Amino acid sequence: xxxxxNLSSGREVSGGFAAVRAWSRRHAFSLLSSLGTIARxxxxxxMTFGVLAFALALPLALHVALTNVERLGQHWERLDTLSxxxxxxxxxxxxxxxxSRLSTWTQILAVDPISPQQGMSELSQQLGLLDAENLLTxxxxxxxxxxxxxxxxxxxxxxxxxxxxxxxxxxxxxxQWLERLDAMTEVLSRLVSLLAVxxxxxxxxxxxxxxxxxxQNRSEEIEVMAxxxxxxxxxRRPFLYMGxxxxxxxxxxxxLLVAAALLALDEPFRALSRTYAESxxxxxxxxxxxxxxxxxxxxxxxxxxxxxxxxxxxxxxx
Amino acid sequence: xxxFEHVAKRYPGGVQALSDVTFRVNGGEMVFITGHSGAGKSxxxxxxxxxxxxxxxxxxxxxxxxxxxxxxxxxxxxxxxxVIFQDHRLLSDKRVFxxxxxxxxxxxxxxxxxxxxxxxxxxKVGLLDKEKLYPPMLSGGEQQRVGIARAxxxxxxxxxxxxxxGNLDPGLSAEIMNYFLxxxxxxxxxxxxxxxxxxxxxxxxxxxVLAHGQIIxxxxxxxxxxxxxxxxxxxxxxxxxx
Ligand SMILES: Nc1ncnc2c1ncn2[C@@H]1O[C@H](COP(=O)(O)OP(=O)(O)OP(=O)(O)O)[C@@H](O)[C@H]1O
Ligand SMILES: [Mg+2]
Numbered sequence: 240x241x242x243x244x245n246l247s248s249g250r251e252v253s254g255g256f257a258a259v260r261a262w263s264r265r266h267a268f269s270l271l272s273s274l275g276t277i278a279r280x281x282x283x284x285x286m287t288f289g290v291l292a293f294a295l296a297l298p299l300a301l302h303v304a305l306t307n308v309e310r311l312g313q314h315w316e317r318l319d320t321l322s323x324x325x326x327x328x329x330x331x332x333x334x335x336x337x338x339s340r341l342s343t344w345t346q347i348l349a350v351d352p353i354s355p356q357q358g359m360s361e362l363s364q365q366l367g368l369l370d371a372e373n374l375l376t377x378x379x380x381x382x383x384x385x386x387x388x389x390x391x392x393x394x395x396x397x398x399x400x401x402x403x404x405x406x407x408x409x410x411x412x413x414x415q416w417l418e419r420l421d422a423m424t425e426v427l428s429r430l431v432s433l434l435a436v437x438x439x440x441x442x443x444x445x446x447x448x449x450x451x452x453x454x455q456n457r458s459e460e461i462e463v464m465a466x467x468x469x470x471x472x473x474x475r476r477p478f479l480y481m482g483x484x485x486x487x488x489x490x491x492x493x494x495l496l497v498a499a500a501l502l503a504l505d506e507p508f509r510a511l512s513r514t515y516a517e518s519x520x521x522x523x524x525x526x527x528x529x530x531x532x533x534x535x536x537x538x539x540x541x542x543x544x545x546x547x548x549x550x551x552x553x554x555x556x557x
Numbered sequence: 558x559x560x561f562e563h564v565a566k567r568y569p570g571g572v573q574a575l576s577d578v579t580f581r582v583n584g585g586e587m588v589f590i591t592g593h594s595g596a597g598k599s600x601x602x603x604x605x606x607x608x609x610x611x612x613x614x615x616x617x618x619x620x621x622x623x624x625x626x627x628x629x630x631x632x633x634x635x636x637x638x639x640v641i642f643q644d645h646r647l648l649s650d651k652r653v654f655x656x657x658x659x660x661x662x663x664x665x666x667x668x669x670x671x672x673x674x675x676x677x678x679x680x681k682v683g684l685l686d687k688e689k690l691y692p693p694m695l696s697g698g699e700q701q702r703v704g705i706a707r708a709x710x711x712x713x714x715x716x717x718x719x720x721x722x723g724n725l726d727p728g729l730s731a732e733i734m735n736y737f738l739x740x741x742x743x744x745x746x747x748x749x750x751x752x753x754x755x756x757x758x759x760x761x762x763x764x765x766v767l768a769h770g771q772i773i774x775x776x777x778x779x780x781x782x783x784x785x786x787x788x789x790x791x792x793x794x795x796x797x798x799x
């Protein structure tokens with residue numbers, strides 16, 4: 240009898256190295272067993288993955304949309320100019336004279352005159368009217384001075400001075416909506432952060448609940464494992480791995496969903512940006528964001544399953 | 558090795574399964590426990606492996622009071638006791654191979670060794686060709702034998718068997734009992750709960766008789782069994798397996 244005992248215990252705990260090997264083998268067993276559980280119930284697992292992927296794709300998609308809107312906004316800031324419409328009877332020489340005079344003002348950085356012909360072709364391009372120029376026998380557009388104000392200009396005084404000019408018909412300023420856009424993206428990015436926090440908790444809850452059902456289905460197995468001498472840590476481990484898998488795979492699927500959406504939107508977006516004389520495609524989420532989504536969802540999956548498994552092992556108490 | 562001192566067990570439902578049980582089993586002994594249905598046989602075995610806790614008295618294993626064992630010590634106690642359950646307790650969604658391998662997986666043995674030992678154990682109980690099947694595909698007797706293979710695979714110093722031959726035909730019963738005898742010959746302490754009085758009598762080992770939660774008889778082993786009768790000598794590799 241003494242001989243038998245030495246045989247088995249000698250193999251299990253002879254020295255630190257062997258103990259580490261046994262430990263890693265036990266981990267490998269738990270890991271495989273968790274993957275096996277997922278593979279054995281493909282439909283249930285798929286549905287869980289789907290729920291997780293949609294939940295995670297939502298904030299990720301919003302984030303991507305926001306970064307793209309912000310970049311478009313940077314293009315729009317080039318429109319941060321004043322359009323000074325001159326009277327229609329002002330001719331080219333007058334325009335030259337006025338522009339050179341205005342460019343000496345300290346509040347003005349640059350003056351860019353746009354002829355009625357230029358204005359017409361730009362307009363027809365933007366509106367998609369190819370031959371507007373040819374259709375109209377007479378060009379109704381006046382000369383326009385595109386004015387880029389100097390940094391730190393006083394909008395109201397500059398406006399007043401421009402409007403006081405005899406040749407000037409109207410001055411169009413469209414700056415307020417840019418400020419609004421800025422404020423709006425600020426609100427949206429807050430929303431994305433909030434949503435991310437909520438859905439991270441959601442991921443923990445979804446995964447926790449999935450693991451809870453799994454534990455219930457396998458309470459017999461848990462009991463048998465305990466009966467043949469498994470430690471609580473050993474029993475808990477496959478479930479923890481499963482939470483991690485659910486989180487990681489859900490995160491990756493969310494990324495794939497967003498990537499597919501971006502692919503579908505890419506061509507229309509290019510068409511849109513061509514109207515700004517740009518041909519950049521959509522911005523994709525950065526690697527740091529992807530790592531955050533996938534890693535974070537893995538972590539929250541782990542946390543969710545940890546809480547549930549701890550609870551249930553205490554309740555089953557074999 | 559194992560001793561009960563005035564042990565009583567009352568289940569939550571109010572059933573008094575054991576009322577005042579005192580006995581001792583030495584290391585290397587083989588003991589049968591018999592008695593009517595509901596006498597408390599299964600309860601007695603469960604108290605040893607700490608599958609239940611006694612309501613009163615002490616159960617000592619290797620001189621230590623198992624009732625006082627810290628929770629995290631329990632798994633290590635159970636690894637030193639191979640239990641064959643009356644209701645098999647196999648995992649129905651795991652193959653026979655994995656069921657038998659479970660104690661070794663828990664111990665973290667290398668897979669090659671697990672494979673070798675599981676095959677050898679299944680061979681012993683005559684189920685080598687069924688290793689890829691799932692327990693529900695097996696007959697009651699076959700499931701019983703899978704349970705036996707799982708109980709002995711970890712080479713525990715003590716084996717507790719609850720009706721290990723309950724579902725077996727007489728020929729197979731005798732064969733399984735022979736395994737237990739050989740196991741005992743290698744020094745393993747064996748406790749077997751059984752109804753099969755005739756078989757028990759023929760083996761001439763110590764018998765504890767339970768009735769209504771009390772030991773009413775403790776019949777010592779009779780003269781050593783004539784080992785030449787009925788069975789051949791031990792083959793070397795069999796000795797190594799057990
Ligand atoms: N988990 C339990 N909860 C409540 N009562 C129980 C429990 N297990 C057993 N009992 C009761 O304890 C008594 C003894 O049961 P036990 O299983 O020890 O008998 P046994 O001798 O093994 O019987 P059998 O030969 O039928 O297996 C029975 O009256 C039974 O109803
Ligand atoms: Mg019983």
